[in-house]
Amino acid sequence: MDLTFSDVISKILSTTGFSSLTGGHVVMILVACTLIYLAIWKKFEPLLLLPIGFGALLANLPMSMMTSTDEGGLLFFFYQGVKYEVLPPLIFLGVGALTDFGPLLANPVTLFLGAAAQVGVYTTLIGAVLLGFSLQEASAIGIIGGADGPTSIFIASKLAPHLLAPIAVAAYSYMSLVPLIQPPIMRWLTTPEERKIKMAQLKPISQNVKILFPIVVTIVCCLMLPGVAPLLGMLMLGNLFRECGVTARLHETSETHLINIVTILLALAVGSSMTAESFLKLETIQIIILGLMAFCVATAGGMLFGKILCKISGGKINPLIGSAGVSAVPMAARVSQKVGSEEDPSNFLLMHAMGPNVAGVIGSAVAAGVFISLFGGSEPATTHAAIDATTQIVNLPVMD
Amino acid sequence: MDLTFSDVISKILSTTGFSSLTGGHVVMILVACTLIYLAIWKKFEPLLLLPIGFGALLANLPMSMMTSTDEGGLLFFFYQGVKYEVLPPLIFLGVGALTDFGPLLANPVTLFLGAAAQVGVYTTLIGAVLLGFSLQEASAIGIIGGADGPTSIFIASKLAPHLLAPIAVAAYSYMSLVPLIQPPIMRWLTTPEERKIKMAQLKPISQNVKILFPIVVTIVCCLMLPGVAPLLGMLMLGNLFRECGVTARLHETSETHLINIVTILLALAVGSSMTAESFLKLETIQIIILGLMAFCVATAGGMLFGKILCKISGGKINPLIGSAGVSAVPMAARVSQKVGSEEDPSNFLLMHAMGPNVAGVIGSAVAAGVFISLFGGSEPATTHAAIDATTQIVNLPVMD
Amino acid sequence: MDLTFSDVISKILSTTGFSSLTGGHVVMILVACTLIYLAIWKKFEPLLLLPIGFGALLANLPMSMMTSTDEGGLLFFFYQGVKYEVLPPLIFLGVGALTDFGPLLANPVTLFLGAAAQVGVYTTLIGAVLLGFSLQEASAIGIIGGADGPTSIFIASKLAPHLLAPIAVAAYSYMSLVPLIQPPIMRWLTTPEERKIKMAQLKPISQNVKILFPIVVTIVCCLMLPGVAPLLGMLMLGNLFRECGVTARLHETSETHLINIVTILLALAVGSSMTAESFLKLETIQIIILGLMAFCVATAGGMLFGKILCKISGGKINPLIGSAGVSAVPMAARVSQKVGSEEDPSNFLLMHAMGPNVAGVIGSAVAAGVFISLFGGSEPATTHAAIDATTQIVNLPVMD
Amino acid sequence: MDASQLINSIVVSVIALSVIFLVLTILIFTIKILVFLSPYKAPPPAAVKTPPGPAARGLDGTHIAIITSTMATYLGKSQNEFQISNIKQL
Amino acid sequence: MDASQLINSIVVSVIALSVIFLVLTILIFTIKILVFLSPYKAPPPAAVKTPPGPAARGLDGTHIAIITSTMATYLGKSQNEFQISNIKQL
Amino acid sequence: MDASQLINSIVVSVIALSVIFLVLTILIFTIKILVFLSPYKAPPPAAVKTPPGPAARGLDGTHIAIITSTMATYLGKSQNEFQISNIKQL
Numbered sequence A, B, C: 001m002d003l004t005f006s007d008v009i010s011k012i013l014s015t016t017g018f019s020s021l022t023g024g025h026v027v028m029i030l031v032a033c034t035l036i037y038l039a040i041w042k043k044f045e046p047l048l049l050l051p052i053g054f055g056a057l058l059a060n061l062p063m064s065m066m067t068s069t070d071e072g073g074l075l076f077f078f079y080q081g082v083k084y085e086v087l088p089p090l091i092f093l094g095v096g097a098l099t100d101f102g103p104l105l106a107n108p109v110t111l112f113l114g115a116a117a118q119v120g121v122y123t124t125l126i127g128a129v130l131l132g133f134s135l136q137e138a139s140a141i142g143i144i145g146g147a148d149g150p151t152s153i154f155i156a157s158k159l160a161p162h163l164l165a166p167i168a169v170a171a172y173s174y175m176s177l178v179p180l181i182q183p184p185i186m187r188w189l190t191t192p193e194e195r196k197i198k199m200a201q202l203k204p205i206s207q208n209v210k211i212l213f214p215i216v217v218t219i220v221c222c223l224m225l226p227g228v229a230p231l232l233g234m235l236m237l238g239n240l241f242r243e244c245g246v247t248a249r250l251h252e253t254s255e256t257h258l259i260n261i262v263t264i265l266l267a268l269a270v271g272s273s274m275t276a277e278s279f280l281k282l283e284t285i286q287i288i289i290l291g292l293m294a295f296c297v298a299t300a301g302g303m304l305f306g307k308i309l310c311k312i313s314g315g316k317i318n319p320l321i322g323s324a325g326v327s328a329v330p331m332a333a334r335v336s337q338k339v340g341s342e343e344d345p346s347n348f349l350l351m352h353a354m355g356p357n358v359a360g361v362i363g364s365a366v367a368a369g370v371f372i373s374l375f376g377g378s379e380p381a382t383t384h385a386a387i388d389a390t391t392q393i394v395n396l397p398v399m400d
Numbered sequence D, E, F: 001m002d003a004s005q006l007i008n009s010i011v012v013s014v015i016a017l018s019v020i021f022l023v024l025t026i027l028i029f030t031i032k033i034l035v036f037l038s039p040y041k042a043p044p045p046a047a048v049k050t051p052p053g054p055a056a057r058g059l060d061g062t063h064i065a066i067i068t069s070t071m072a073t074y075l076g077k078s079q080n081e082f083q084i085s086n087i088k089q090l
Ligand code: NA
Pocket: A145, A146, A147, A148, A325, A326, A327, A328, A360, A361, A362, A363, A364, A365
């Protein structure tokens, strides 16, 4: 059989991306470039949004076999780490290694602020149900208000994997927008006098307490909400590596190259799920609006509880640190500092705001645990998923 | 269908860990906390025992799906790296990159001390058979006397996976106890005159010998005992990265972040296999007692052969370096140094003891190879395992 | 049942490698040692050829279960990363993070030199077809002329996996021989006057162009040749991490520990495929000869196009930089510098040669994309491979 | 969406938020107990605490202080403004 | 190997090389457009640009220049021949 | 456990230990051959052996020696007690 010039040319033409480029691809390429633009030039969570955007770009170059569902493709393999929920806990291992819970331990009452900010999760849940989402979907959307990327990805891949991409993008985008979203709400809910409150210096904490804290939190929380064990357990293990003083090697690796490698794989995988079919839907716009609402209500929830604590403590707690309860570490704490110092430049709230800030991480992990307890273990779904997994693995093609 | 408050509350209550907490769980949580305590406050091999203990803690928080057999759980995935024997060889790659075989090459006769210390492996094997263990199980228990964590895990997961957890815990615990276990035996078996022997300075070794050594060891040992290839091959490759002088990048990665990442995964996986059913058994206590015996006899074996070498060499070899043949690098070598300098503070045995110390690593790897040759390849077991593996992989559920 | 001494001894003897050592094994062990020798003492691409050689050594120690096809063996697992084409793109992520495309952007016409050097690929392809190879095989052999290890491995594992080992070895060996292969051809094809041409200093390039370049290249090339997306996409993502200025963490990890870890796994996997059956064939010798031809013709192609550019530009471009179009970064560029400075010691061509040098990487990635478009997606092959993969995965034994 | 879904979501929200407050309240008390059991003790003030690196190599803080003050004298600068950190023993 | 395979390989080669030149030509024009749209602008010359590390810690280039010239004087060496890079503020 | 298991375990132990001694004896002879074939040669004493870093950058050992001795003079310390390792050429 002879190949003629026209045979070969038509073969090449038929395999270019142009031959199957659709409007959906073009729009998604623009969306991907927008994410990359926001990451690089607007510094929106670049460590996540840049590879998410690049993954989305690759996934939407037609015929490149780079979507999360192209079996045997490169990003398909990375996506398995999201689907089987291996990568988000490893990110949390690094987050734990990077987190100093000292300010929280010095002022444990700020844990309430991390709890109060979760009110954003539930108003959003109710809003999502009103818009017609199922309870599972609404829960995954609500957790955007937790302002915690890995938690959002973990819950979305568990309860509503078809909404993973918009939820992850909304979560990371709004985390970057915290310095714009929060200050108006914070000023609106506080009086200048409240904003001027100076807080007493934090008590130092003994090393033993810092070491025991992650162990105790793991036992208490995972006994009550077992579904949160992968996330919270890894977060606390990372923190234990940090505080125990005898595992410097593991601490260093967890907070540098391990979290970096996992971030690259996770972000590309999330990006690879951003196909036109999954992203260009009314639901995406609804999720983006609901996500904004989640952040706003979470901020307000933290602030209002901050005001309550202020009253109860006899004016010793500045309500501005309440907004840091949304987590979004450390941006939200910096916002508290900034809004406070606008009123009184000599007011240093940063360390005080770090307490509710890291409390917010625990708070949304606990919120995630409640959702898993409620919706996570239904028997039929697992069976169905097992069949799914079987089919996927045994049909895995070698790409050639 | 409406959810009532009582529905939701009972759903949450039914999914708390308390609902299925057993006495076994409580005891194992205490065991896990004990391991963490020993790792942090007693500095018992913290790089391994801390994550092992934490993995055991997570595995025994009921319903958290964190045991090594909870298909689809996080630690289940890590455990596959133990089960398929990928992680221990990668640890050995890093160990090789960290090991200087120079003192061994300068005094190759010390390899005999690494061989003699394996006598602990075989007396323990016989003891285990006397207690009713099968030959395979007894071999896996005996290798605790090799004082080499990755080798113990490798052999246990091959010959007696149901005993993996107690074997790993015993191996790492006793390695930490070497400074307590060895000195009485060493003093009891030597005279003050012997302990005062000063050894001649080690000859320098040419770089070419250091480069050729790992290659030659690989060829010789793997030809004679092919089953040891994954362990010994990776150990020697790591050492070749170190000595060859042209792969500094690979050497650095092997001895830092690669071994650290693998250590985290391996230790969590080992910990996740510590369930009440597998750990709270008479066998565990037997293994712990046999393991102590293994260390003691191994120390004595090395010492006695050290005395023989002392005689043969006309008093040029201090028998105290014999105890370093158990491996437990570098603690055992430091113990030789310490016991020697107690008798004569000007006696520096450390570098001399490093020879038998690294010889002990090779010795127990060779011992492992013999076990694999004898018990490793029986056809029915493999077939059975293949069916097992198939079942496990095709039934892998997505967790949700 | 009693084990007698003779039982046990015969069991051990029957499981030594000697019992099944063949001439093929011996020859391959010598080949492996030759590769290790070349890597260490002749500094032939030691980061790759040392672990390739060591992997080949382990694979050919009989009964060690270390070949790429020994299901359940250690290197079998690493080999899956080659087979499913996960590892080469991750190497390219690191290569992109290490590459400065500035000289190319300052003088974009040098991209033509990277294209012209691909002529070596196609003359080799034709030569391979003349020797009886199929078109797919010939394409995989031809890409050796691209002088790019990961590209060669990627294409070989896609189009001709049975030729992977000789192709990878030839590619890396000849890359090391560039300083010997190229200068005679370069001197033969140029006049002393041409070699003395001094080039104008490169224009500086704005940071925005450096950031936009990897994004645009990805879109343009992957739209036209979607099959190249895993390789080129990762290359460009790595470069984006480097240039964007907001992802320093990911950049550092990509260019150090991630690429190092992947290199170890990839090289061992490639080495593990070097069995006597796959390597000791006439085809290997043919591939080695064809590979040399590929490098020579590629060099000549780059030189001749360099002469054309020299003419067109009115003598402003020194044709010596053309040979750098073969890629083999940065050796080929250094060769251009060296041959130029031999003629005139004040002539600094290095930075000018870096343009075609990195262009050669893009050029051979594009050449790979054309091959994938032509031969990569035939339906029957994929089906067959899927069945293969299924069989392999479901039959995976636990080694014991 | 029917009314029952809305009611469900409200029920879930109220209970979930209560659970969060319950869990975090338990954590607060746990922390207070921990802090009570293991209060912070200020470390005893080390008389002349020196950087461990050089000291371990035989160069103690005194040498560094001498070098620093010598250079400070020549430079007319406060000794607090710079630190010599890379002196190694041969 | 029959003649048709040879012809096939030549056809493939010619077209593939053409495609490469086509793709890279497009890239060249793309680069030229990018460079045209975003030309290089020299950064404004910073009056006394100092290494960021020490400066950020309160030691500016002046201090380093003084130390350097002092040592250079004693050593009779050009100041271009060495650099003090490891002074940190305590 | 019956007696045969015990006998088996003793047989296995004796043979295994013998194999270990056999293998390690072979290794000892291999090492001795390697050391014989490639004996250690002391590197020729470089007249003024300097750290490669600075030397490669144009600063040879002489400069460092001068700086070291100058500082040593001022500090009244032996030159063996410290090392300047971080001078880089600009
Ligand atoms: Na939160």
